[in-house]
Amino acid sequence: MHRGADLVDQLPAGSSLTEESLALAPERWLLEHSGGILSMRALMRDLCNLLVAQGMPLQRASCFIRTLHPQASGRTVIWRNTMRDPEELMVLHGIEESESFKASPLPVIFNGAGAIRRRLADPAVPLDYPVLADLKEQGATDYVAMPLKFSDGEIHFITWTTDAPDGFSTEQLSILDGLLPVLALRIEILERQKLTEELLQVYLGHNAGRRVLNGAIRRGSSETIRAAILYADVRGFTAASDALPGIEIISLLNDYFEIMSQPIEERGGEILKFIGDGLLAIFPLGSGDAAEDADAALKAAMEAQTLLRGRNAIRKKYGKPVIEHALGLHVGDVSYGNIGSPTRLDFTVIGPAVNLASRLQGLAKELGHPIIASGLIASMAKLPVKPLGRHPIRGLRDPVEIFAPYGVETATA
Structure with missing residues (x-):
């Protein structure tokens, strides 16, 4: 595992990770030390960097959250180990009817699947979702999609990809699976706040919405x-x-x-x-x-x-x-x-x-x-x-x- 001041110095500007937090279990970090993070993008950035610092061979992680917005049905945050900051994309209404959505793992997870895993290093593994061929071409050896369940029962979506020669180990998959309840709770809090801000801005205007939020x-x-x-x-x-x-x-x-x-x-x-x-x-x-x-x-x-x-x-x-x-x-x-x-x-x-x-x-x-x-x-x-x-x-x-x-x-x- 890689910890210490040297690693902290390499983290992106604005990261909440400290030398002490790099030694914490991810669940504890999420519960006790991520309270100052105000966006899903920053949360995914620091969580993925923490996991990597503790030996998780992450190549890529993506999180798709359904949302209530007049122009978008959801937002996706994508973290890559080659980028200092994740990218955030709005997913426009109507995507659910597109062929690309129907051919993706998203509907399977939304319909109740506990997880989807594809060992991409195995030549016999079917590339039954178009995204898998793209990831394999980028060097990915293992892919896992998991549900994020919010307190209202709505299911959202997270994926983890590695380029380690042997893929994810059983222990590593157990760590990622164990993160889900706490991660879902933390993201739900962030999304509810963002939803409030966005709807106030849409219905009241930017400045009026900000004033209402400020009391x-x-x-x-x-x-x-x-x-x-x-x-x-x-x-x-x-x-x-x-x-x-x-x-x-x-x-x-x-x-x-x-x-x-x-x-x-x-x-x-x-x-x-x-x-x-x-x-x-x-x-x-x-x-x-x-x-x-x-x-x-x-x-x-x-x-x-x-x-x-x-x-x-x-x-x-x-x-x-x-x-x-x-x-x-x-x-x-x-x-x-x-x-x-x-x-x-x-x-x-x-x-x-x-x-x-x-x-x-x-x-x-x-x-x-x-x-x-x-x-x-x-x-x-x-x-x-x-x-x-x-x-x-x-x-x-x-x-x-x-x-x-x-x-x-x-x-x-």
Whole structure:
């Protein structure tokens, strides 16, 4: 066995392994010394390095965990003895119906098999799963797939591969098998935490989700921030809803929100909510150049218009109705936090600045302009804008001067 300071020095940056932990049984290390590890990727990295340090001839290990995610059915972490850090891959929905999945060991393990072993060094062993031929070509001599059972009864998947001439010994297989209950428990804890973070991000947004996880969960708790506010809405949506089947309406909205999300997120904005056929997003004004932050909101709006025009060309090609929208931009102080009932909360922004952005979006619909900005946005942003005059706004005593960016065409131009 190889232990000691020399080996610790060779471990990847960020490893939790110490000279003392290298002497611990893997189960004890998992239970008592892996608490500071916050990801399955780091856990697999340190566990595999610990096993190797204690004489386990690992060439490769992979772990597949099913997950609840709008885009993925699971995630895979693959450790190799030739890489300092494992790779992590998201497995997209629909993989279960693919031929590669059906021809893999995964369904066999998911259906209750206790383990699958193939001694690849034996010429007579059938290579009945395509992955085995690949592993054998890479020098693998033995392959074992095992189930990881979570506390809810769901079965996940882990594999171990060696390139030792005689494969895994009976003792080594016993060690790996004995790891499974503790390893499953440890990974389940990590995955539940990651699932919570991902779902909060998906449903609340990155910053709002982080704040909720950090304890901003009391009704009425909020803070005042200054932000550029973007309010957008699909034009003619009510008529389209009456004329189109439900599935086409859902497809239209998904197209629209996908287009809007990309430039908003790339420009540092955060979508707080989808409201029917509309959305509310903010671009917090940081302590740096406020003009840059305000400009980011205007640029995101213009880029969304360009993307929408491209998507409409595709929709027209396939006989689908095009999407037109109206978008209002303003900047101001907003209350950012929790509102709602004792049992149902919404993490959002409220305040006069939000109301004005909403009114500007409505005015954009009336005037037929896809993007309208307030005078405050116009004065802060660096992009050139043109005045559209002063217009009355419902709820305000005095008319408001509004502007539109140059070079913005309709989404069907």
